[in-house]
Amino acid sequence: MAKWLEGRVIENRHWTDALFSLRVEAPRLHFEAGQFVRIALEEAVARPFSFVNAPEDPVLEFYGIVVPEGPLSPRLAQLRAGDRLLVASNPAGFLVLSEVPDADTLWMVSTGTGIAPFLSILRTETPWRRFRNVVLVHAVRHARELVYGELIGKLLREHSLRYVTFVSRETAPGSLAGRIPAALRDGRMEKAAGVPLDGSSHVMLCGNPDMLKDTQAVLVERGLRKHRRRNPGHITVESFW
Numbered sequence: 001m002a003k004w005l006e007g008r009v010i011e012n013r014h015w016t017d018a019l020f021s022l023r024v025e026a027p028r029l030h031f032e033a034g035q036f037v038r039i040a041l042e043e044a045v046a047r048p049f050s051f052v053n054a055p056e057d058p059v060l061e062f063y064g065i066v067v068p069e070g071p072l073s074p075r076l077a078q079l080r081a082g083d084r085l086l087v088a089s090n091p092a093g094f095l096v097l098s099e100v101p102d103a104d105t106l107w108m109v110s111t112g113t114g115i116a117p118f119l120s121i122l123r124t125e126t127p128w129r130r131f132r133n134v135v136l137v138h139a140v141r142h143a144r145e146l147v148y149g150e151l152i153g154k155l156l157r158e159h160s161l162r163y164v165t166f167v168s169r170e171t172a173p174g175s176l177a178g179r180i181p182a183a184l185r186d187g188r189m190e191k192a193a194g195v196p197l198d199g200s201s202h203v204m205l206c207g208n209p210d211m212l213k214d215t216q217a218v219l220v221e222r223g224l225r226k227h228r229r230r231n232p233g234h235i236t237v238e239s240f241w
């Protein structure tokens with residue numbers, strides 16, 4: 001059984017009315033970058049959140065969106081420095097590089113808050129050591145939701161990160177229009193990244209379950225298959241709902 005640990009909010013940064021990042025002081029947790037943990041204000045209403053911080057960072061960080069009718073997220077968005085947050089003692093999840101086989105190119109493809117686990121992974125040394133190319137794809141509705149610009153700018157300067165963005169509900173210079181599956185099918189996503197997405201790639205997908213389904217369908221058409229420990233493949237997914 002998981003124990004509940006008591007954390008304290010250090011900062012709640014609001015990127016937009018709906019998007020927020022919580023930084024939380026809590027007893028040390030052991031996890032691998034890409035994993036999640038349940039958080040709560042009271043035990044009965046707990047939800048999984050991916051870590052945004054690197055495992056060695058003692059301050060926990062979570063990136064969330066307000067789902068207006070949701071039982072927990074609107075309350076998390078209102079937390080202030082000093083408020084209590086419960087954190088479960090048992091991080092979990094398989095969207096981690098120790099489960100990903102060797103490949104030339106690692107694609108990390110996300111919608112909305114699905115970028116969170118990839119930011120944790122990118123804060124570690126492992127992707128740069130293991131893969132020749134690393135591509136981060138982030139699709140959002142509006143340009144203002146392309147968050148963590150400072151961190152991504154630092155990664156672009158210090159590593160060979162390739163960063164591709166989509167903005168679906170307004171015109172945004174520098175971002176692709178529309179959705180990931182269509183841009184994968186017609187070649188726009190690979191062109192923007194400057195590397196091919198083929199059998200020499202591993203694709204990690206995270207976020208909206210419809211994006212996961214539609215993107216996997218395109219990948220399977222190309223001959224890629226879901227990765228399983230006993231039957232290695234090219235696709236690893238984590239659905240946020």
Ligand SMILES: Cc1cc2nc3c(=O)[nH]c(=O)nc-3n(C[C@H](O)[C@H](O)[C@H](O)COP(=O)(O)OP(=O)(O)OC[C@H]3O[C@@H](n4cnc5c(N)ncnc54)[C@H](O)[C@@H]3O)c2cc1C
Pocket residue numbers: 036047048049050051062063064065067069070071072073074093112113114116117238239240241
């Ligand atoms: C493994 C895992 C990791 C997760 N990590 C994160 C994370 O890092 N950040 C985060 O914000 N959420 C994350 N989630 C979702 C999170 O657990 C909650 O569902 C979310 O915060 C909404 O909580 P709620 O109680 O307000 O509404 P819920 O009752 O949990 O959800 C209501 C509805 O809101 C929509 N929804 C839920 N989550 C999202 C989302 N992230 N973006 C857009 N729409 C959503 C879905 O339609 C869902 O049916 C994760 C979920 C899973 C399973």
Ligand SMILES: NC(=O)c1ccc[n+]([C@@H]2O[C@H](COP(=O)([O-])OP(=O)(O)OC[C@H]3O[C@@H](n4cnc5c(N)ncnc54)[C@H](OP(=O)(O)O)[C@@H]3O)[C@@H](O)[C@H]2O)c1
Pocket residue numbers: 018065066067068111112113139140141142145166167168169178179180181208210211212214215
């Ligand atoms: N984003 C906001 O402005 C906002 C503000 C307040 C509250 N919320 C709440 O947050 C939730 C939505 O969060 P979100 O905007 O982060 O997530 P989202 O609805 O999953 O949208 C994120 C991105 O994923 C794309 N997408 C959706 N379905 C897809 C599919 N089948 N294949 C490929 N791409 C797909 C969207 O494109 P499309 O645009 O084409 O769908 C968008 O570019 C809702 O509950 C909403 O009420 C959102």
